[in-house]
Amino acid sequence: MIAKMIRNILWAPWRLEYVTKADKVTGCIFCEKPAQQNDRENLILYRFKTGFVIMNAFPYNNGHLMVVPYRHKPRLSDLTEEELRDLIMATQTCEKVLTEQMHPHGFNIGLNLGRCAGAGIDDHLHIHIVPRWDGDTSFLPVLSATKVLPELLSQTYEKLLIPLQRLMAEGSLGPPERDKD
Numbered sequence: 001m002i003a004k005m006i007r008n009i010l011w012a013p014w015r016l017e018y019v020t021k022a023d024k025v026t027g028c029i030f031c032e033k034p035a036q037q038n039d040r041e042n043l044i045l046y047r048f049k050t051g052f053v054i055m056n057a058f059p060y061n062n063g064h065l066m067v068v069p070y071r072h073k074p075r076l077s078d079l080t081e082e083e084l085r086d087l088i089m090a091t092q093t094c095e096k097v098l099t100e101q102m103h104p105h106g107f108n109i110g111l112n113l114g115r116c117a118g119a120g121i122d123d124h125l126h127i128h129i130v131p132r133w134d135g136d137t138s139f140l141p142v143l144s145a146t147k148v149l150p151e152l153l154s155q156t157y158e159k160l161l162i163p164l165q166r167l168m169a170e171g172s173l174g175p176p177e178r179d180k181d
């Protein structure tokens with residue numbers, strides 16, 4: 001629902017590559033990427049005990065983040081209380097860091113559960129956080145999308161990385177005490 005709604009509002013031509021590839025991809029990127037220990041290239045911004053924050057490589061808008069549990073589960077009812085708490089706390093921190101760093105006017109935040117509801121990856125739950133700006137229907141189309149997007153993604157990654165780590169460290173998803181020194 002949310003994905004469909006956003007798709008109707010934002011013109012995101014670079015998503016065509018994703019949409020055309022989506023049915024051919026095997027495996028689960030939300031399991032594979034954190035296992036690779038190559039966070040910068042994989043656009044993983046932060047890891048906490050039960051999950052991680054990753055940038056969407058085919059974003060609906062600049063700053064499109066996703067909060068994902070490590071466990072490969074499709075539904076909220078499959079998750080533990082700890083996972084649910086961590087996911088929503090991480091989502092709150094993403095909202096804060098995007099607000100601080102990118103000054104959006106609003107957000108689309110939500111879950112698509114099941115392919116019929118618009119989920120691209122429908123068997124590993126993830127929360128979308130999409131910042132919105134007034135008039136952002138015209139955002140990015142001026143760029144030659146597929147060439148500029150990787151550069152834009154890495155700029156946004158660098159912009160968010162340290163502030164997100166700082167905000168996470170201040171909250172309940174900060175690194176364990178033994179890692180702070």
Ligand SMILES: [Zn+2]
Nearest residue numbers: 028031072124
């Ligand atoms: Zn998975």
